[in-house]
Amino acid sequence: MVTKIKTCCLNGLKRLLEGLSKYVQFLQHNRQMLYAIILIILVPLILAGNTFFVVDGMGKNMDYELRLKAELAGSIIATYSSDILDKQESIQSKLEEVVNQSLYGTIRQAEVLVPEGDDYKVFASTDTERLGEILPQWHYAFVDHEDQAIATLFTTYGDAGEERVWKVVTPIHGSDADTVGLVEISVSTRHIDVQTRSVLVKSFIVLLGSVVIVLLLIATNAQLFEYAVLFHKLKEVDEMKDEFISVASHELKTPVTAARGFLDLVQQQIKEDTTNMVGDQVRGDIDKAVQCLDRLSELVADLLDVSRIEQNRLKVAMELISMTQIVDEVVSDMKLTAENKGIFLMVEKPSVDVPEIMADEGKLRQVVTNIIGNAIKYTFEGRVEVIINTTWESVMLNVKDTGIGMSAKDRERLFEKFYRVKNRKAKDVVGTGLGLWITKQLVEIMGGKIYVDSIEDVGSEFTIEFPIYRPDGKKAKREENHE
């Protein structure tokens, strides 16, 4: 039985500690929260502490004042009384006067005592019932000893509850400087205490109020804390994304490249196979596998591009580039493909020099390849014209084809992700549907524009346009170039 209780307690304690340590870890990771919590606890505490100390200090000051007042009254009465200790009525009336004049009834009681043997007798008192009472000597031993006014603090418990009373005893000196009597004045600190208490209560209310307000603030801003935590997490995730894309692309491309590579080797060996051991069907099968891998490879590259562009992780290195040069290179790469399809691919350049434009070389090449490649893909007979044009303000690349064209609806949705022109003529055309979306994004990121025009069954025309920058970095404008 006892062991059961023991294990229960231990488990409970363990869980409590675990919970606590989780909180501690959580707080460690969220410094902001920790600081906030500390502030929430500290600030009201400081406010409260400060108020308390101020009020307490003031109270003590007033206490002291009271005591001084009593001492003063005592010494006045002592001086007054020293010569007339036989005139009871005069002293009595003086006492009553002093007490009646005290503010707030602070001076409770005033008495003049004269020695009676070893003890003291009440000679005059504002409390007439005490007249003639004998008070033991030891009450006043201090005064005798010190021979000056002594103040003592008493706490009495009466009908009105606890009350603090200063009793100040002042010796009355006779003509030859020995003690001939005592003046005892009692002052109550009641009114100070009442005030102090009321101030303390008020400040306590203010404290509670401020804590409530702070708690309300926290409650309504609890969301903010959540967001702070979330923000922290998002930043971490954001940093992991870059690495993820890197690693993912590496992992995706590797098997595709390897597969493509081995098939390449097989195709080469088939080519060198003079005995024709490998039939046409097998060759065809391998060719199809190769085409699929090429598509997969393109898709992976496109998806990575899309992912990067969407997350603004695309890094462009802008520099001055010759559009003409890029176009020439791309066209020479694609000449063979066009020829195999029986299409005429030509480039037309203007008679004037084409100024360089600001662009990222790799990305521009990707864009031009995509546009010219599309033109060739969607054209089955005729020609693809690549025209370079320049105005005062911009350099334009125009790619016109005599291909299958597209409808107005197609034109509208052309640049959407995965959108591909689908009609009877286009059904054999392969593609990812991402090329134009990527192209448009890249063109716009580099500061250019892209337009399309097309008539179904006649052909399409794609135009990309890039602004020319003057040496000072501003875009060239028509007006400024007039001599």
Add this chain to the structure above:
Amino acid sequence: MSDDEKKKHQTKKISSFGDIQVLMIEDDPYLREYYRRILEREGAQVETADDGDDGLAAIQRHTADIILLDVMLPGITGIEILQTVRAKKIEVPPIIMLTDLDQPGVEDKAREMGAYDYLVKHEVNAHDIKNVIEKAVGL
């Protein structure tokens, strides 16, 4: 390269690679096999290493005429290997980085670190490899 090294490479008049000792540091087994095949087809002798440590050890055996170094290896990057080689002042033959063009600036950084040239590994074919290697070895 020192004058002696240059002479050594010049006397190796290779017609179609034969005799060239290639050290390939690449972690993917399939890609390794594929590169080996296309290199051996051209007559080269191929030694392989599949991670950074083995690679550095192989480099320090000084048996290779040319090194193909992958940009990403388990636990260490190709660039880091270049840095180690440079820091320890290890004598190396021309190093060609195999990059996947995924991180911008890697090629420039590689050149800075002393790589001779780079190949884009996902567009590698026998022709390109041959050209690059021939250029590196000084044919």
